[in-house]
Amino acid sequence: ETGVTQSPTHLIKTRGQQVTLRCSSQSGHNTVSWYQQALGQGPQFIFQYYREEENGRGNFPPRFSGLQFPNYSSELNVNALELDDSALYLCASSSPPRTGELFFGEGSRLTVL
Amino acid sequence: QQQVKQSPQSLIVQKGGIPIINCAYENTAFDYFPWYQQFPGKGPALLIAIRPDVSEKKEGRFTISFNKSAKQFSLHIMDSQPGDSATYFCAAIGGGTSYGKLTFGQGTILTVHP
Numbered sequence: 001e002t003g004v005t006q007s008p009t010h011l012i013k014t015r016g017q018q019v020t021l022r023c024s025s026q027s028g029h030n031t032v033s034w035y036q037q038a039l040g041q042g043p044q045f046i047f048q049y050y051r052e053e054e055n056g057r058g059n060f061p062p063r064f065s066g067l068q069f070p071n072y073s074s075e076l077n078v079n080a081l082e083l084d085d086s087a088l089y090l091c092a093s094s095s096p097p098r099t100g101e102l103f104f105g106e107g108s109r110l111t112v113l
Numbered sequence: 114q115q116q117v118k119q120s121p122q123s124l125i126v127q128k129g130g131i132p133i134i135n136c137a138y139e140n141t142a143f144d145y146f147p148w149y150q151q152f153p154g155k156g157p158a159l160l161i162a163i164r165p166d167v168s169e170k171k172e173g174r175f176t177i178s179f180n181k182s183a184k185q186f187s188l189h190i191m192d193s194q195p196g197d198s199a200t201y202f203c204a205a206i207g208g209g210t211s212y213g214k215l216t217f218g219q220g221t222i223l224t225v226h227p
Contacts, residue, residue: 004156033214033215035215040220041219041220042119042204042218043157043217044217045214045215045216048214056214058214090156090157092156100145100146100204100205100206100215101147101159101162102157102159102215103159104149104156104157105156106154106155106156107156
């Protein structure tokens with residue numbers, strides 16, 4: 001167990017709706033990253049938050065947005081859901097200095113109908 | 114230039130065999146290369162990692178070989194066990210200030226038969 005918890009574990013939405021996913025980072029970690037993992041694919045970087053500010057963004061449209069709170073927990077918000085947004089959304093926490101050692105949660109499985 | 118290409122897509126070995134998974138990258142700014150292991154229904158977990166100033170790193174039954182000039186690296190699993198059956202991802206990071214921005218390969222589904 002990594003200590004990174006995500007909620008909800010599964011959810012179903014319809015096209016055009018909005019969704020909020022939540023993540024609690026591992027104790028002592030002040031950096032949170034979000035990844036999208038489509039079925040049968042590797043995770044794709046969405047964005048990262050460090051000390052409540054976005055610090056790096058992947059190739060995702062602005063309808064993907066996020067927040068990080070003072071306790072380092074984080075939210076991922078997706079507006080105007082599309083069918084292709086169906087995926088496993090992974091949250092990972094880490095601590096500087098820069099490292100690729102990320103601690104992932106078990107993910108939130110989103111299905112868009 | 115940000116891609117990491119991984120092969121094979123799937124791999125089946127017998128218990129005790131030595132599966133080898135290969136990855137290649139283009140971006141020479143990458144300077145840290147981790148491997149992650151993912152079981153069904155779980156998030157990826159860090160297995161082993163290497164920096165380009167080292168040609169080989171071994172941790173238990175897992176070994177990374179790194180060829181900087183060819184921009185390739187590989188994972189070897191010695192004495193593989195059925196419990197090693199999982200999806201394995203190579204990844205790379207580097208060049209910039211995005212600490213958590215890993216670029217992942219497409220994954221290899223490993224099956225180890227008893």
